Amino acid sequence: MREPDMQKLDALVGRLVGDVGAAMSGALVVLGDQVGIYKAMADGTPMSVQDLAKKTGIKERYLREWLSAQAAADYVAYDEKTDRFSLTPEQAMVFAEENSPAFFVGAFEVVQSMWMDEPKVADAFRTGKGLGWHEHSTCLFRGTERFFRPGYNSHLVNEWIPALGGVEEKLKTGASVADVGCGHGASTILMAQAYPASRFTGFDYHGPSIERAKAAAKDAGVSDRVTFEQGSAAEFPGRGYDMVAMFDCLHDMGDPVGAGRHVKETLGPNGTWLIVEPFAHDHLKDNLNPVGRVYYGASTMICTPASLSQEVGLGLGAQAGEMKLRKVALDAGFTHFRRATETPFNMVFEVRA
Numbered sequence: 001m002r003e004p005d006m007q008k009l010d011a012l013v014g015r016l017v018g019d020v021g022a023a024m025s026g027a028l029v030v031l032g033d034q035v036g037i038y039k040a041m042a043d044g045t046p047m048s049v050q051d052l053a054k055k056t057g058i059k060e061r062y063l064r065e066w067l068s069a070q071a072a073a074d075y076v077a078y079d080e081k082t083d084r085f086s087l088t089p090e091q092a093m094v095f096a097e098e099n100s101p102a103f104f105v106g107a108f109e110v111v112q113s114m115w116m117d118e119p120k121v122a123d124a125f126r127t128g129k130g131l132g133w134h135e136h137s138t139c140l141f142r143g144t145e146r147f148f149r150p151g152y153n154s155h156l157v158n159e160w161i162p163a164l165g166g167v168e169e170k171l172k173t174g175a176s177v178a179d180v181g182c183g184h185g186a187s188t189i190l191m192a193q194a195y196p197a198s199r200f201t202g203f204d205y206h207g208p209s210i211e212r213a214k215a216a217a218k219d220a221g222v223s224d225r226v227t228f229e230q231g232s233a234a235e236f237p238g239r240g241y242d243m244v245a246m247f248d249c250l251h252d253m254g255d256p257v258g259a260g261r262h263v264k265e266t267l268g269p270n271g272t273w274l275i276v277e278p279f280a281h282d283h284l285k286d287n288l289n290p291v292g293r294v295y296y297g298a299s300t301m302i303c304t305p306a307s308l309s310q311e312v313g314l315g316l317g318a319q320a321g322e323m324k325l326r327k328v329a330l331d332a333g334f335t336h337f338r339r340a341t342e343t344p345f346n347m348v349f350e351v352r353a
């Protein structure tokens with residue numbers, strides 16, 4: 001064993017205590033969401049363990065332990081004088097309010113899938129084979145929808161579409177749009193709600209996601225202008241689209257260049273390929289930060305194996321960065337590639353022939 005620097009070791013171990021606590025808290029977040037504790041605390045009323053047990057039907061002893069762990073994580077507020085627990089407005093936004101722009105529980109469900117599917121990813125590491133999106137646990141599909149939807153609610157209609165030259169006008173007057181790799185259809189349905197004169201088709205190769213998206217469109221009352229069909233990025237049907245959108249999925253594909261070539265064939269004159277990808281800089285050293293940590297983690301366990309499971313297996317990864325994404329678009333035959341806008345979590349590209 002090499003001689004450690006004890007100060008550095010102490011600092012590292014100190015950080016790991018925090019990280020292990022965070023990992024364990026993640027399981028408790030998923031649990032609290034599933035059994036309805038956060039939602040029962042959503043209005044911020046300080047509650048005793050007994051109050052909460054009555055409201056949720058959960059055994060007091062379990063609740064006290066869960067609440068203690070959550071208070072230690074600072075995910076729940078605790079008042080020692082009254083022995084009551086509550087959610088601050090900010091804690092309610094991230095844990096209890098499904099439609100808030102900061103709702104975070106979906107992210108923990110994605111993490112849950114990473115733990116559950118770790119043995120499959122370990123096999124993929126050993127064999128070099130891929131692991132398809134469809135081979136993951138269901139919590140990944142649900143978690144992705146719940147994790148990404150708040151960002152789409154906040155930015156898609158208000159910022160991203162207006163940042164694309166001429167697209168908003170077309171959508172308002174009546175355009176035809178394909179949302180490829182649409183998953184549960186959160187982005188498709190949101191656009192359909194915002195632009196009732198336009199027609200939207202969501203495609204995804206994953207059948208169960210398409211079934212879920214169909215049900216969600218029905219619930220949202222937009223089935224008249226949205227359809228969902230199982231289809232891959234290389235072969236989805238239709239011609240003359242005013243916009244083909246890909247939200248957080250191009251890097252998951254094995255052959256993003258082939259997908260781009262197909263997009264080019266399906267776009268009408270002046271059509272736009274909208275690519276939304278995770279925010280990343282072009283060089284690893286610039287991505288070594290908390291956001292990069294999250295994305296590289298998901299990329300290792302989910303996105304890169306997904307891409308390697310498909311034909312070509314380019315394996316862009318979730319931190320591809322603008323330079324590599326631009327190359328994909330140019331290799332697919334497009335000549336115009338512009339970063340239209342960005343958030344701390346996403347880059348939004350406008351691509352044209």
Ligand SMILES: C[S@@+](CC[C@H](N)C(=O)[O-])C[C@H]1O[C@@H](n2cnc3c(N)ncnc32)[C@H](O)[C@@H]1O
Pocket residue numbers: 133134144145148180181182183184185186187203204205206209231232233234246247248249252253254306310
């Ligand atoms: C990270 S999820 C994003 C889902 C959705 N766009 C969203 O933002 O919620 C990636 C999606 O890409 C889909 N996908 C991966 N490869 C695909 C391909 N070659 N053709 C079509 N869909 C694909 C997966 O099934 C999955 O639903």
